[in-house]
Amino acid sequence: MAKIPHRLYLTEDQMPTAWYNLRADMKEKPDPMLNPATGKPCVEEDLYPVFCKKLAHQELDNDTRFVDIPGAVLDMYKNYRPSPLCRAYNLEKALDTPARIYYKFEGNNTSGSHKLNSAIAQAYYAREQGLNGVTTETGAGQWGTALSEACAYFGLPLTVFMVKASYQQKPFRKAIMHTFGAEVIASPSDTTDAGRKLLAEDPANPGSLGCAISEAVERAVKGDNVRYVLGSVLNQVLLHQSIIGLESAQAMELLGEYPDVVVGCAGGGSNLGGLIAPFARDKILGKADPRLVAVEPASCPSLTRGRYAYDFCDTGKITPMARMYTLGCTFTPSPIHAGGLRYHGMAPILSKLYHDGYMEAESVTQTNVFDAATLFARQESILPAPESAHAIWGAIKEALRCKEEGRSETILFGLTGTGFFDMTAYESYMAGTMQDYVPTDAELHKSMDKLPKIPGIQE
Amino acid sequence: MAKIPHRLYLTEDQMPTAWYNLRADMKEKPDPMLNPATGKPCVEEDLYPVFCKKLAHQELDNDTRFVDIPGAVLDMYKNYRPSPLCRAYNLEKALDTPARIYYKFEGNNTSGSHKLNSAIAQAYYAREQGLNGVTTETGAGQWGTALSEACAYFGLPLTVFMVKASYQQKPFRKAIMHTFGAEVIASPSDTTDAGRKLLAEDPANPGSLGCAISEAVERAVKGDNVRYVLGSVLNQVLLHQSIIGLESAQAMELLGEYPDVVVGCAGGGSNLGGLIAPFARDKILGKADPRLVAVEPASCPSLTRGRYAYDFCDTGKITPMARMYTLGCTFTPSPIHAGGLRYHGMAPILSKLYHDGYMEAESVTQTNVFDAATLFARQESILPAPESAHAIWGAIKEALRCKEEGRSETILFGLTGTGFFDMTAYESYMAGTMQDYVPTDAELHKSMDKLPKIPGIQE
Numbered sequence: 001m002a003k004i005p006h007r008l009y010l011t012e013d014q015m016p017t018a019w020y021n022l023r024a025d026m027k028e029k030p031d032p033m034l035n036p037a038t039g040k041p042c043v044e045e046d047l048y049p050v051f052c053k054k055l056a057h058q059e060l061d062n063d064t065r066f067v068d069i070p071g072a073v074l075d076m077y078k079n080y081r082p083s084p085l086c087r088a089y090n091l092e093k094a095l096d097t098p099a100r101i102y103y104k105f106e107g108n109n110t111s112g113s114h115k116l117n118s119a120i121a122q123a124y125y126a127r128e129q130g131l132n133g134v135t136t137e138t139g140a141g142q143w144g145t146a147l148s149e150a151c152a153y154f155g156l157p158l159t160v161f162m163v164k165a166s167y168q169q170k171p172f173r174k175a176i177m178h179t180f181g182a183e184v185i186a187s188p189s190d191t192t193d194a195g196r197k198l199l200a201e202d203p204a205n206p207g208s209l210g211c212a213i214s215e216a217v218e219r220a221v222k223g224d225n226v227r228y229v230l231g232s233v234l235n236q237v238l239l240h241q242s243i244i245g246l247e248s249a250q251a252m253e254l255l256g257e258y259p260d261v262v263v264g265c266a267g268g269g270s271n272l273g274g275l276i277a278p279f280a281r282d283k284i285l286g287k288a289d290p291r292l293v294a295v296e297p298a299s300c301p302s303l304t305r306g307r308y309a310y311d312f313c314d315t316g317k318i319t320p321m322a323r324m325y326t327l328g329c330t331f332t333p334s335p336i337h338a339g340g341l342r343y344h345g346m347a348p349i350l351s352k353l354y355h356d357g358y359m360e361a362e363s364v365t366q367t368n369v370f371d372a373a374t375l376f377a378r379q380e381s382i383l384p385a386p387e388s389a390h391a392i393w394g395a396i397k398e399a400l401r402c403k404e405e406g407r408s409e410t411i412l413f414g415l416t417g418t419g420f421f422d423m424t425a426y427e428s429y430m431a432g433t434m435q436d437y438v439p440t441d442a443e444l445h446k447s448m449d450k451l452p453k454i455p456g457i458q459e
Numbered sequence: 460m461a462k463i464p465h466r467l468y469l470t471e472d473q474m475p476t477a478w479y480n481l482r483a484d485m486k487e488k489p490d491p492m493l494n495p496a497t498g499k500p501c502v503e504e505d506l507y508p509v510f511c512k513k514l515a516h517q518e519l520d521n522d523t524r525f526v527d528i529p530g531a532v533l534d535m536y537k538n539y540r541p542s543p544l545c546r547a548y549n550l551e552k553a554l555d556t557p558a559r560i561y562y563k564f565e566g567n568n569t570s571g572s573h574k575l576n577s578a579i580a581q582a583y584y585a586r587e588q589g590l591n592g593v594t595t596e597t598g599a600g601q602w603g604t605a606l607s608e609a610c611a612y613f614g615l616p617l618t619v620f621m622v623k624a625s626y627q628q629k630p631f632r633k634a635i636m637h638t639f640g641a642e643v644i645a646s647p648s649d650t651t652d653a654g655r656k657l658l659a660e661d662p663a664n665p666g667s668l669g670c671a672i673s674e675a676v677e678r679a680v681k682g683d684n685v686r687y688v689l690g691s692v693l694n695q696v697l698l699h700q701s702i703i704g705l706e707s708a709q710a711m712e713l714l715g716e717y718p719d720v721v722v723g724c725a726g727g728g729s730n731l732g733g734l735i736a737p738f739a740r741d742k743i744l745g746k747a748d749p750r751l752v753a754v755e756p757a758s759c760p761s762l763t764r765g766r767y768a769y770d771f772c773d774t775g776k777i778t779p780m781a782r783m784y785t786l787g788c789t790f791t792p793s794p795i796h797a798g799g800l801r802y803h804g805m806a807p808i809l810s811k812l813y814h815d816g817y818m819e820a821e822s823v824t825q826t827n828v829f830d831a832a833t834l835f836a837r838q839e840s841i842l843p844a845p846e847s848a849h850a851i852w853g854a855i856k857e858a859l860r861c862k863e864e865g866r867s868e869t870i871l872f873g874l875t876g877t878g879f880f881d882m883t884a885y886e887s888y889m890a891g892t893m894q895d896y897v898p899t900d901a902e903l904h905k906s907m908d909k910l911p912k913i914p915g916i917q918e
Contacts, residue, residue, distance in 0.1 A: 005471040079549070
């Protein structure tokens with residue numbers, strides 16, 4: 001076998017032309033989304049006020065195994081894809097580990113993250129349906145940036161509700177979205193009922209992803225032929241993100257490799273769900289037995305400390321309910337936490353895989369995450385996003401285990417993005433002023449005890 | 460011929476393993492660097508207090524055609540190279556031009572620019588010589604970031620003098636350098652004689668590249684086994700940057716293409732000198748006749764309005780003197796100018812090529828540059844650095860000429876980096892508050908009339 005390159009790029013001809021829908025191969029499907037008005041499983045029509053039709057279909061389609069990627073989407077993908085599969089030679093050397101560490105790097109695009117993969121698909125379908133525009137929320141700003149790029153490309157108006165704390169801390173993120181032509185509003189805002197309600201309770205509310213989602217959904221539902229698009233959690237998003245896993249699996253096959261462990265960071269679950277998709281398939285079908293590991297922040301521990309229950313996807317409780325690991329839709333991690341991945345729940349597909357024992361989960365405090373990020377940056381010359389650094393931490397942990405056990409395993413992790421807009425967090429880490437935050441049980445109970453009651457399903 | 464991909468990556472096996480020294484093929488060499496103390500041509504030993512030995516040799520070596528890239532440098536190059544050669548399909552479509560537009564994208568690395576190519580080489584040679592550290596200057600921060608990455612990788616202490624205006628406007632740049640372990644000092648500072656002198660004249664001096672160079676050189680010369688490294692202008696830097704052109708030429712050959720026009724932005728000349736190297740060789744040797752076009756800011760027009768004369772490379776007048784197109788080493792462009800490329804001179808190699816008619820030059824105002832940047836960003840999904848956008852403007856101009864003339868030419872331009880740290884400039888452009896600045900003849904004379912007098916050479 002030839003020497004494995006530092007970075008392997010598939011050619012455009014080798015790029016996947018269809019997304020992979022893991023649900024088609026899951027022996028038990030995720031529980032159905034419920035309409036909050038009726039408590040009954042959603043049908044496509046229930047979702048039409050919120051999502052455009054093609055996406056509503058993808059959201060509920062548990063059967064179609066491969067979904068063709070539209071040509072216009074592929075064309076824009078080629079502005080930055082295929083993304084490289086990297087061998088972390090320098091990191092391996094620094095750790096003195098017998099493990100072979102690979103990472104799929106999704107940060108080589110202007111949005112700085114994997115989020116663009118789904119943004120392009122959603123903007124495309126919205127334009128195809130002839131919409132007047134779309135709305136969305138953004139936390140750290142990666143999703144908003146990605147969607148701005150996609151909407152600029154397809155000529156579609158976009159309004160972004162940006163979590164207020166980020167809006168204030170990351171003015172440059174806002175500026176990039178402006179450059180790509182988007183309207184950006186700090187959330188909670190006085191432009192929606194959901195926002196006004198929260199501001200009435202606490203004018204200094206720093207916002208949360210859940211709240212920004214509520215505002216964006218409300219704006220879409222009340223708008224004139226406007227729909228809402230979401231960058232994570234949803235089945236449709238994990239479908240689009242499967243391109244990460246498909247490219248990874250194909251590249252590893254070209255190298256004669258197969259991962260013993262696949263590690264990803266987990267907030268809403270979009271990157272992890274995409275990365276592990278083909279490997280979870282192999283595991284479900286009994287073709288291989290890779291370990292699948294989710295790493296989440298100790299400050300927002302939905303998998304490791306949440307409940308597997310029906311909950312709203314948003315703070316305003318206007319979205320459909322999904323069964324997932326959740327800390328309760330009113331949970332907001334402390335502002336001390338700078339490491340991203342702040343969503344209260346976890347993608348239903350990943351929640352189901354975890355519940356059924358196909359996936360493991362770990363949580364980590366942010367100073368440990370930044371230790372990993374800094375070591376990685378200096379060795380691999382990439383400044384990782386704090387979110388991505390959760391996966392780096394997980395991969396390093398596995399590599400050190402391999403060293404202790406004298407095992408030469410193959411580790412694959414997802415490096416979802418770059419940290420250029422998280423320098424305030426890096427500065428506090430470098431200055432030694434970064435603090436860790438781990439919610440108490442009582443704090444978590446406060447929000448988890450308010451999960452919705454659904455007669456006959458969740459009392 | 461197969462369809463040309465949006466992005467072509469050479470494989471690692473195809474990567475150049477030697478830099479190309481254009482001076483070896485120039486019929487007339489650039490005029491020799493002069494020792495300011497004696498007025499005589501520098502010999503290597505004259506440079507030893509400032510540069511490490513290998514780099515001093517490369518600086519004066521007009522003969523060696525190819526210089527092997529050390530293995531450790533190649534290893535770090537593979538953290539981000541080869542860089543892609545991109546076909547701007549979407550931009551072509553938006554311009555409705557028959558031209559085929561290619562760009563070599565050097566922004567896919569954490570430093571965000573091509574500067575890393577020379578930073579790695581210089582940090583490597585410094586470590587090989589057993590230095591205690593290196594110093595440098597940085598303007599927009601790309602060079603400082605690049606060198607921080609390289610020094611972190613090779614374990615070499617680094618002090619960066621950062622132009623004060625940038626230091627204040629770009630706190631995140633500073634933070635990235637910190638994360639990679641560098642010391643960052645705002646220039647002019649009170650840590651050097653050169654800095655103290657300027658501060659005494661004007662405590663509010665916003666700094667300039669020339670001044671930061673003076674401080675960094677002074678610190679190196681007075682330090683204990685410390686040397687200075689520079690990210691542009693020098694012959695050695697253009698040598699290292701030749702990898703941009705070599706990869707471009709090789710990729711174009713694989714595609715069956717050859718550029719009719721090569722366009723690059725020009726500040727100190729590092730990117731342009733690297734990009735055009737193999738094409739300038741073909742032109743000099745009569746093998747081909749590509750047009751070579753430098754685009755510089757109207758606010759700092761060294762090629763289009765400067766004098767071809769001996770000048771100091773720094774404001775403090777402590778470096779050797781080089782013959783180049785210069786506005787005078789005391790020239791500082793107005794702070795209104797946000798588009799980078801603020802250096803008072805131009806690389807001696809490029810100055811000579813321009814003087815001898817091998818290269819053309821154009822200047823452009825910054826609102827035009829940002830028009831081009833925004834159009835490009837929305838079509839190609841890359842947010843360009845303002846510096847790079849000068850080349851985009853030039854390429855678009857050529858493409859529109861092709862359209863008018865009905866000619867299907869092949870245009871290659873250098874996209875040197877990304878604009879994540881230039882969002883203040885983008886915001887002012889988007890808000891319509893960006894102003895243009897073109898110095899008057901009187902302003903230019905003020906600094907050009909102070910060029911050094913050298914008996915027998917320049918009276």
